Amino acid sequence: MSVGAVAGEVVLAARDVSRSFGRSWAVRHVTLELTSASLTALVGDNGAGKSTLLHMFAGLVRPVEGCVEVFGETFVGFLPSDIRCRMGFVGHAPFVYPDLTGNENLRFFGKLYGVARSIEEDRALLTRVGLADAGEKLVRTYSRGMTQRLALARMLLQDPDIWLLDEPSTGLDAQGIKLLQVLLAEARARGRCVVAVTHDMAALGGVDREVRLRAGRLVQ
Amino acid sequence: MPSAIATTARAALHILAKDLTVELRTREVFLTMSLFGVLIVVIFAFAFNLDPQSLRAVAPGLLWVTVVFAGNLGVARVMDKERELGAFQGLMLAPGGPAALFWGKAVGVFLFMLAMELLVVPLALLFVSIELPLAGIGMLVLGLTLGTLGFALIGTLFGAMLADVRMREVLIPVVVYPVIVPVLVAGVKLTAHAFDPALGEPEGFLPLMIGFDLLYLALAPWVFARTMVA
Numbered sequence: 001m002s003v004g005a006v007a008g009e010v011v012l013a014a015r016d017v018s019r020s021f022g023r024s025w026a027v028r029h030v031t032l033e034l035t036s037a038s039l040t041a042l043v044g045d046n047g048a049g050k051s052t053l054l055h056m057f058a059g060l061v062r063p064v065e066g067c068v069e070v071f072g073e074t075f076v077g078f079l080p081s082d083i084r085c086r087m088g089f090v091g092h093a094p095f096v097y098p099d100l101t102g103n104e105n106l107r108f109f110g111k112l113y114g115v116a117r118s119i120e121e122d123r124a125l126l127t128r129v130g131l132a133d134a135g136e137k138l139v140r141t142y143s144r145g146m147t148q149r150l151a152l153a154r155m156l157l158q159d160p161d162i163w164l165l166d167e168p169s170t171g172l173d174a175q176g177i178k179l180l181q182v183l184l185a186e187a188r189a190r191g192r193c194v195v196a197v198t199h200d201m202a203a204l205g206g207v208d209r210e211v212r213l214r215a216g217r218l219v220q
Numbered sequence: 221m222p223s224a225i226a227t228t229a230r231a232a233l234h235i236l237a238k239d240l241t242v243e244l245r246t247r248e249v250f251l252t253m254s255l256f257g258v259l260i261v262v263i264f265a266f267a268f269n270l271d272p273q274s275l276r277a278v279a280p281g282l283l284w285v286t287v288v289f290a291g292n293l294g295v296a297r298v299m300d301k302e303r304e305l306g307a308f309q310g311l312m313l314a315p316g317g318p319a320a321l322f323w324g325k326a327v328g329v330f331l332f333m334l335a336m337e338l339l340v341v342p343l344a345l346l347f348v349s350i351e352l353p354l355a356g357i358g359m360l361v362l363g364l365t366l367g368t369l370g371f372a373l374i375g376t377l378f379g380a381m382l383a384d385v386r387m388r389e390v391l392i393p394v395v396v397y398p399v400i401v402p403v404l405v406a407g408v409k410l411t412a413h414a415f416d417p418a419l420g421e422p423e424g425f426l427p428l429m430i431g432f433d434l435l436y437l438a439l440a441p442w443v444f445a446r447t448m449v450a
Contacts, residue, residue: 060309078449081227081315089313093306099242111234112314114227139305147305154310 011036011193012057012162015074017066018216019052026052028216029066036161039184039194041204044213050197051092051166053213057195058089058164070162085113088160090168094151098140102131102150105139109154117157129153130179144171152183163187165196169203181205228323231316235324240331242301249297249332257290257340265347272349279350280411284404286340287364288371291333292393295375298329299383308383318448322376322441329379330372337364356414359422363410366429370403371396373436377444402432 012034019027027049034040042050055061056068059079067076070083079087089095096105103122110117126135129149139147148171155163169177184204187194196204212219243249264282268275302308302325311321341364345352352360378395382388397404406429413422 058313060312078317081224081317084313084317085315087313089309091306091309093309095306095310097238097242097301097307098304099246099301100238104241108234108238109310109314112231112311112316114230114315 008035008037010034010069011071012195013069014053014056014063015066015069017053017056017063017068019049019056019061019063025049025216027056027063027213030213030216030218031066032211032218034193034195036193037188037191038208039188039196039204039206040209040211041201041207042195042197042211042213043199043201047215048213049216050213052216054164054166054195054197057162058087059084060089085158086161087164088155088158088162089164089166090148090151090155091166092170094147094154096139096147096150096154099138101136101138102126102142102153103135105150106153106157110157113158115157115159122157125153125157126150128156130175145173145176148172149176149179152180156183161192163192163194163196165194167198168196169198169200172203177203228316228319231314231320232323232327235311235316235320236327239298239301239324239328243328243332248301249294250335252297253290253294253332253336254339256293257286257336258343260286260289261340261344261347264344268348275348275350276415277412279344279348279415280408282348283341283344283411284367284408286344287333287337287368287407288397288400288404290336290340291329291368291371291375292396294332294336295329295379295396296389296392298325298332298376299379299388303383308380312448318445319441321448322380322444325380326372326376326440329376330369333368333372334365337368350415352415353417355417358414359410360414362426363407363414363429366433367403367407367410370429370433370436371400373433373440374399377440380444381447403429403436406432 010033014030014032017027017030018025030053042053044050052061056063059075059077062077067074070079100108106122106125123135126132129152131146131149134142134146139150168180172180180203184194198204312318375396378392382391385391406425409425410422413419
């Protein structure tokens with residue numbers, strides 16, 4: 001169980017959030033509560049506002065109306081450092097460096113997050129995500145699926161309380177999708193609040209809740 | 221619990237160390253800037269066929285045009301590396317946040333530019349046949365270091381702000397150069413005094429450059445944090 005979170009407790013919420021880009025609304029008046037020890041899928045057509053909502057949860061996109069609530073605190077826009085530390089984000093882009101090896105990427109992000117880790121621990125983490133033999137290779141030489149596995153490892157080393165995932169199965173092969181399902185099930189069992197934007201519900205391996213967006217509005 | 225400043229400083233150092241590791245491996249930023257700088261110097265050397273007196277008059281400007289043009293390429297490359305697999309957002313979400321990102325990148329740009337200048341400036345002096353008196357070396361180094369600092373701060377600020385903008389290669393210099401005009405003017409004057417100590421003391425230009433550097437040091441990270449967060 002995460003620090004300070006009780007199973008079923010609301011740890012993340014959107015309160016009447018809206019966001020427009022130019023004249024078009026990406027998200028309109030969305031109110032949504034997400035609890036610890038749960039896996040929620042954000043689904044909807046392309047352009048429905050799923051990724052924008054996820055970015056608002058992460059504080060990367062500022063709502064023009066409404067606010068985001070994280071661990072009971074209210075925010076509009078960028079989140080403070082102590083809250084960011086408790087959130088993990090795997091976006092469309094994997095947030096890694098192609099000119100570093102897999103090991104170097106993990107070491108860098110570990111230092112950045114102040115997570116003291118041994119080389120053996122990094123190696124074990126890479127083995128966990130199926131990159132045991134690729135740790136010393138430059139990420140530039142990785143396939144899309146391997147890079148996605150590394151992105152998951154980058155988030156795992158942070159051991160966040162809230163997981164925000166944007167199409168986490170992108171590029172993953174059958175084994176990678178199995179791995180993703182195991183990771184999500186473990187996260188939920190350990191009390192993490194997981195939110196995943198997806199077009200492939202099966203890849204998540206069963207969710208507690210499905211939230212559908214259409215044209216920026218919550219429909220389900 | 222580490223203080224916010226300590227967290228930011230530590231994160232900035234990690235970002236800088238990561239950039240240095242990548243640069244030592246690829247030499248991409250240094251080579252891009254240096255090759256471009258050398259090219260400009262060679263073109264100038266062939267384009268101008270001047271007597272020593274006239275050369276001494278145009279050489280400071282030539283040197284600074286080379287530095288800022290090459291520096292602009294460096295800023296763009298440094299930011300491109302963050303954009304490639306979206307790592308920029310990853311750094312924004314990390315504990316150090318925008319402040320660490322700014323300082324890590326600005327110090328990196330500053331060091332990469334100094335390394336480029338170590339190669340390009342002596343070559344420039346050689347190609348345009350300018351004699352640098354021993355007494356002028358200190359002034360030249362001081363002027364270049366302070367000017368490079370100002371450029372690195374403003375270049376990093378706008379380079380990051382425009383990192384996701386179309387035609388950023390064009391836009392970065394369009395917004396950076398007007399802002400660094402005071403530093404550029406002071407740099408040219410200090411360099412002119414370095415080449416010709418007979419001109420005497422550069423009077424107000426050194427304080428002008430230091431003053432603007434201090435202004436950039438105070439404003440650039442503040443503006444960066446606010447614009448990136450917004």
